[in-house]
Amino acid sequence: MQNLSLKEKNIRKCLVKTKSILVTISGADHPGITSEFSECLMLPYIKLIDIGQSITHGLLSLSFLFEITDLNEEKNLKNKLSQKAQQLEMKLEFKTIINRHEVHYAGEKYILSCVAQAGITSEFLHDISSILAKNDINIQRIDNVSSSDFTSLEIQTVAHSLEVKWEKVKPQLINISNKHSTDMAMLKDNVWRRNKRLIVFDMDSTLIQKEVIVEMAKVYGVGEQVHKITEAAMNGVIDFDESLVKRVALLKGMPEAKLKNILDEIPLTDGVEEFIMTVKKLGYKTAIISGGFSYFANAFKEKLNIDYAFANDLEISKNILTGKVAGPIVNAEKKAMFLELLAQQENIKLEQVVAIGDGANDLPMLAKAGLGIAFHAKDIVKQNAQQHMSHGPMTSILHFLGITEKIG
Known part of the structure; x- marks a missing residue:
């Protein structure tokens, strides 16, 4: 017998012809199919390269890409796989792959x-x-x-x-x-996609279906005046801070007791209660960050078991609104600042924060969060926000978080 050096053996190995074969198996799914077919490939001359499996309405599609190094065994292997397919009542297809190569994409x-x-x-x-x-x-x-x-x-x-x-x-x-x-x-598609820990809500027209200051103005009989100021702010004639000061001034003399009546009439946004209950069970922290009023934000915080609430304080003296805002105004920049400070306090990275809002003054907050969602917002907000939810209830956002099952 000819004695071969190690170098000669390696050269001969390189000269051995191989073939890449793709076998595709399809049929009604049941347990054990992958095990049965993979057992057929447990041979010294088979090198498994890739595998793919999916099930669509109970129908299995299973593919093995393998390299066979002993071409004399190819026919026997195919017969073995075909017999297994017949036994399991599955369809089988073989395809020889020529010039096999992986496609590498450089983009995001x-x-x-x-x-x-x-x-x-x-x-x-x-x-x-x-x-x-x-x-x-x-x-x-x-x-x-x-x-x-x-x-x-x-x-x-x-x-x-x-x-x-x-x-x-x-x-x-x-x-x-x-x-x-x-x-x-x-x-x-990165590590942060399913690793969110804090969800921040705007209040007016996001967590609830109304704009609180509009409802207050209607009750107090200054609805038209407040509407005009709101329109001026939306058209860029005056900024948010100035518009809020002017609108609150129109509420001077309003009895504090009326706030409770207004609160009782404000409906929650469809799906909010189930959404918050679900994320709380999964350990998320939650917060309201609103350019509205703390009287209402705190009430909804308690009602919905939300962890934090930040909003503007109405100045009240002897149970009567003075027509002033107490303390710094929570505007767009402040909302983004509160989000960042809250994330720091909870030791949560911004990539793990979800922010949900509908207005232009929510955009800095939405941009700051790892996932910012314009919820049933105007076109200008949708175009400038990272994401948008325009058709479904609040619970549909759960799918954006990768939560597709109800939590018991």
Whole structure:
């Protein structure tokens, strides 16, 4: 027998012909299928390269990509796998992979979290996938994470290069979202995506369905005057601080007792109670940070078991409103500041903070948070916020957090 040196043996190994084969198995799912087929591949001349498995409405799709180093055994192996497929009543398909290579994408990875109450349509999927393709973004995986209340998909994507700018894609995705009444969040696919610990709410038109100062003005008979000042602020004629001072001044002389009557008539936003109950059970900290009034913010804090509340204090003397704000005004900059200070106090990174609001004065707070959501907001706010929720109740935001099951 010829004696070969170690170097000669290594050279001969390099000359051995190999083949890459993809086997795809499909059929009705039941326990043990993966085990049965992987056992068939437990051979010294088989090198497992990749595996993929998914189940859609009880139908299994299972793929093995392997390299066979003894081509004399290829026929026997295929027969063995075919017999196993027949035994398990599964369909089997073989494909030889020539010039196997992995595709590496250099661009950013995002998860598109899509949520709809009425169901996600094929038209929506077509429009989304077309937009992604036109922008040189590849879909790597789509997972159905629907719950009993919502249809929800998570679309895993990656840009082909760093030249792809997601901020240019975002307006196109917002248009598709609005067209199909399907809410969507563009979530960076990183370690922070499912690692949130603090949720901060604006109050007026976010946690509750009303603007408190508007309701106060109606009760006190100065609704029209307050409305005009609000419009001036929205049009940039006066800033938030000035508008708040002027509106509160119109409430001078209002009995404090009327605040309780107004509070009792304010409805919560749909889904708020279930949303907060769910995140509290999971250990999240919660807070209200509002440009409204502390009388109402503190009441909703107690009612909903929220941990913190920050808002403007109405100056009250002898049970009568003086028409002044006591202390510094909680404006847009202060809201962002409170969010940051609260995160520091709780030893929580900003990437782990969720902020939810509807108004322009929420934008700095939404930008500061790791996940900022414009909730049923005006177009200008949606366009400038990280994410938006425009169609579903508050509970649909749970899907953006990766919470798709009800917590008992």
